[in-house]
Amino acid sequence: MRKAIKAAFFGLISMAFVGSAVADITFVSWGGAYTASQQKAYIDTYSKGSSITVENYNGGLGEIKAQVEAGNVTWDVVDVLPDQAITGCDEGLFVKVDQSEFINDMVVPPVSDCVVPQIFWAYTAFYDKAAFPGKKPKNIKDFFDVKKFPGKRGIHTWANALIEMALVADGVKASKVYEVMSTPEGIDRAFAKLDTIKDHVVFWSAGSKPLELVSSGEVVMALAYNGRIGAAILSEGKNFEYIWDATVLEQEYLVAIKGGNEAEALEFMAHASTAESNAEQAKYIPYGPMRKSSIDIIKKGEPWFIKEGGNIDILPHMPTTPKVLKRAVIGDPVWWADNGAEVHERFGAWKGS
Amino acid sequence: MNQTQASTGPILTTDGIPLKVSLKKAERINKIRAFLLVLPLLAFILITFLVPIGDMLARSVDDRQINTVFPKTFEVYKKWDRQGLPSEEVYKTMFFELKNSEGYAVGKASTRMNYSKSGWKSLLKKSKRKFKKIEEGPFKEQMIAIDKKWADPEYWLALGQMVDPTTMGYYLNAVDLKYDSSKNIVQQKENRRIYNKTWIKTFKVSLLVTLFCLLLGYPISYLLATLPMKYSNLLMICVLLPFWTSLLVRTVAWMVMLQQKGVLNNLLVMSNLLADENRFQLMYNQTAVVIVMTQILLPFMVLPLYSVMKTISPTYMRAALNLGASPMHAFYKIYMPNSIPGVSAGCLLVFIIAIGYYITPELVGGKDGQMVGNWIAYHLKTTLNWGLCASLGAILLAMMTVLYWAYNKIVGIENIKLG
Numbered sequence: 001m002r003k004a005i006k007a008a009f010f011g012l013i014s015m016a017f018v019g020s021a022v023a024d025i026t027f028v029s030w031g032g033a034y035t036a037s038q039q040k041a042y043i044d045t046y047s048k049g050s051s052i053t054v055e056n057y058n059g060g061l062g063e064i065k066a067q068v069e070a071g072n073v074t075w076d077v078v079d080v081l082p083d084q085a086i087t088g089c090d091e092g093l094f095v096k097v098d099q100s101e102f103i104n105d106m107v108v109p110p111v112s113d114c115v116v117p118q119i120f121w122a123y124t125a126f127y128d129k130a131a132f133p134g135k136k137p138k139n140i141k142d143f144f145d146v147k148k149f150p151g152k153r154g155i156h157t158w159a160n161a162l163i164e165m166a167l168v169a170d171g172v173k174a175s176k177v178y179e180v181m182s183t184p185e186g187i188d189r190a191f192a193k194l195d196t197i198k199d200h201v202v203f204w205s206a207g208s209k210p211l212e213l214v215s216s217g218e219v220v221m222a223l224a225y226n227g228r229i230g231a232a233i234l235s236e237g238k239n240f241e242y243i244w245d246a247t248v249l250e251q252e253y254l255v256a257i258k259g260g261n262e263a264e265a266l267e268f269m270a271h272a273s274t275a276e277s278n279a280e281q282a283k284y285i286p287y288g289p290m291r292k293s294s295i296d297i298i299k300k301g302e303p304w305f306i307k308e309g310g311n312i313d314i315l316p317h318m319p320t321t322p323k324v325l326k327r328a329v330i331g332d333p334v335w336w337a338d339n340g341a342e343v344h345e346r347f348g349a350w351k352g353s
Numbered sequence: 354m355n356q357t358q359a360s361t362g363p364i365l366t367t368d369g370i371p372l373k374v375s376l377k378k379a380e381r382i383n384k385i386r387a388f389l390l391v392l393p394l395l396a397f398i399l400i401t402f403l404v405p406i407g408d409m410l411a412r413s414v415d416d417r418q419i420n421t422v423f424p425k426t427f428e429v430y431k432k433w434d435r436q437g438l439p440s441e442e443v444y445k446t447m448f449f450e451l452k453n454s455e456g457y458a459v460g461k462a463s464t465r466m467n468y469s470k471s472g473w474k475s476l477l478k479k480s481k482r483k484f485k486k487i488e489e490g491p492f493k494e495q496m497i498a499i500d501k502k503w504a505d506p507e508y509w510l511a512l513g514q515m516v517d518p519t520t521m522g523y524y525l526n527a528v529d530l531k532y533d534s535s536k537n538i539v540q541q542k543e544n545r546r547i548y549n550k551t552w553i554k555t556f557k558v559s560l561l562v563t564l565f566c567l568l569l570g571y572p573i574s575y576l577l578a579t580l581p582m583k584y585s586n587l588l589m590i591c592v593l594l595p596f597w598t599s600l601l602v603r604t605v606a607w608m609v610m611l612q613q614k615g616v617l618n619n620l621l622v623m624s625n626l627l628a629d630e631n632r633f634q635l636m637y638n639q640t641a642v643v644i645v646m647t648q649i650l651l652p653f654m655v656l657p658l659y660s661v662m663k664t665i666s667p668t669y670m671r672a673a674l675n676l677g678a679s680p681m682h683a684f685y686k687i688y689m690p691n692s693i694p695g696v697s698a699g700c701l702l703v704f705i706i707a708i709g710y711y712i713t714p715e716l717v718g719g720k721d722g723q724m725v726g727n728w729i730a731y732h733l734k735t736t737l738n739w740g741l742c743a744s745l746g747a748i749l750l751a752m753m754t755v756l757y758w759a760y761n762k763i764v765g766i767e768n769i770k771l772g
Contacts, residue, residue: 060734087737090460090478152613157719202613203637203719216614339471341736342545348728349547352554352721 031056082333154222230286288320470511570654637719661695
């Protein structure tokens with residue numbers, strides 16, 4: 001018996017060593033349709049040897065910081081938001097990458113030296129066409145106008161994008177939003193605007209929720225991630241309509257974690273950030289590529305979105321077309337890295353009061 | 354006995370060692386062996402439980418990060434009278450320490466500095482990049498030329514909170530206070546005062562949940578303990594079935610039930626008990642948190658109650674009734690006191706679980722249902738302000754300890770029974 005246990009023990013130990021000798025990559029992203037699109041566009045098309053395990057997380061740098069500080073890094077490539085891309089790179093959690101391949105091909109310059117581009121996603125207002133048989137809401141002012149368009153509004157439980165939208169609805173130009181937000185009066189102004197819809201608001205925190213809220217009639221309009229709205233229209237045949245005004249664009253990047261399988265991770269990231277790969281992802285989910293040339297590839301290839309029974313044009317669902325960009329706010333992660341905590345606390349106080 | 358020993362000398366074993374000594378030796382070996390047996394468990398508890406708690410407590414007062422990056426700046430800073438802007442010397446020291454520090458250390462320090470004044474983060478990053486080109490003074494003007502924030506006394510005053518390697522700042526932050534530039538304790542800015550409200554709310558919700566669990570759980574447990582076996586087993590399954598169902602599934606099911614266009618409101622409107630425009634707002638607020646958490650935590654109340662009630666012999670009640678007590682009186686005098694250990698166990702268990710709850714308030718809390726756990730999660734993941742997380746956690750721990758101590762004083766911990 002003892003011998004058997006000993007054998008099993010050493011067997012396990014040696015297996016652990018063999019296991020770490022083969023450089024597999026753990027790819028961590030947000031799950032759902034988004035990860036599925038990355039699986040098809042980047043992982044299934046990757047043929048450089050390393051096998052890739054996919055894990056889900058809920059965002060934030062908490063787990064990554066814990067792994068790096070404990071010296072026990074199990075994640076290699078992680079899909080992160082821009083403010084986290086900045087903080088993580090500054091604090092040495094991520095590996096610096098060679099950006100020469102794409103640096104001149106980006107819609108906006110990359111936020112830090114540690115990232116390769118993935119997509120633009122957006123906070124967008126939308127409604128069910130059936131909810132407004134007559135006059136339909138056209139812009140963000142209508143979203144904030146409960147007299148003209150009565151009914152509840154679905155908004156998320158954190159402050160990002162809401163401040164920007166409130167200011168645009170209050171008459172600030174989309175391009176001047178962060179200038180105004182950098183003054184204390186600007187933030188007051190945004191909260192005053194939010195006050196006007198406070199009694200008509202239903203809060204959501206999970207990305208699928210606003211779609212349910214609008215579908216069930218719980219609210220007449222909601223803010224949601226544009227990819228979720230697109231998926232509901234394209235795959236489920238929902239009768240939703242976007243309000244492409246004051247759409248707040250957020251960037252999404254891949255980073256390699258310091259202390260993981262860095263070389264393999266970087267190789268995979270190079271593959272997952274080519275113009276072709278980025279365009280490929282849009283076949284499965286309506287998020288906008290960050291590379292200019294990816295958009296050209298899609299434009300030439302329309303109908304691009306893959307669907308059983310005939311492909312569909314994807315550009316009308318993208319937040320990065322010139323038509324949308326003209327009226328959009330490009331989220332400023334530097335501003336949010338600076339002021340996020342303070343504004344979020346104030347937002348919490350506002351919500352609860 | 355002593356006399357016989359004195360006359361014959363100590364009893365010896367066969368190899369000539371006094372029996373007492375040899376017995377002690379044998380016992381000591383046994384003791385060591387026993388200790389070695391529990392050692393793995395002890396080490397396990399130490400490593401997985403005590404060390405993390407100790408680390409958490411240490412983090413809640415640790416402020417060394419920034420002091421390792423700007424030690425000299427703080428030295429000259431301390432001489433500043435906090436009027437207007439600091440002298441050229443402070444600017445100069447800051448300049449060189451920032452310029453020559455390792456990038457990641459500055460990154461971490463800037464994250465820390467940003468907690469006390471929003472804006473430090475980008476200021477340090479931008480400045481460090483631009484400082485490369487500057488070789489000689491005067492530094493004050495050049496720094497202000499790079500970013501006008503350097504001319505804002507607010508930023509300099511905020512540094513005053515961080516001059517010591519340990520700080521109570523995180524604890525102050527957790528109760529809506531803060532240090533001013535001379536380390537006096539003052540109130541947090543009004544629109545950032547959020548934590549005291551959250552503490553009160555967390556307590557209120559946990560107490561309500563415990564109360565409702567008790568009100569609902571007591572009769573159920575009584576039925577479970579007194580019904581004949583074949584019915585009580587069925588009832589037990591009804592209690593346990595939700596317990597085995599995923600927390601998320603149960604929470605989402607409640608959303609469907611309670612929302613404004615949900616099952617409950619629809620039924621009420623359909624049966625004309627409620628006007629269509631007066632639908633109850635039962636979801637995405639504190640009410641929702643209390644309702645859903647009560648359902649989720651109910652088994653934690655029922656199980657200890659049931660196992661205690663099962664041990665109360667029915668003959669007690671029969672005896673009381675036989676002796677002339679009314680059923681109410683018999684219940685009040687006999688059954689209830691006997692079930693108190695189960696009530697205590699259940700209440701303590703539910704309250705402790707409720708006070709640190711996170712996922713349910715996150716999903717159904719909406720407007721005003723966020724509890725302390727949600728703020729800990731936010732700072733843990735988004736702002737990386739682990740010092741604040743640690744202090745919030747430590748306060749929670751201290752509260753539970755006080756509660757436990759008070760409970761022990763009033764009721765006595767030996768009265769707790771899980772069966």
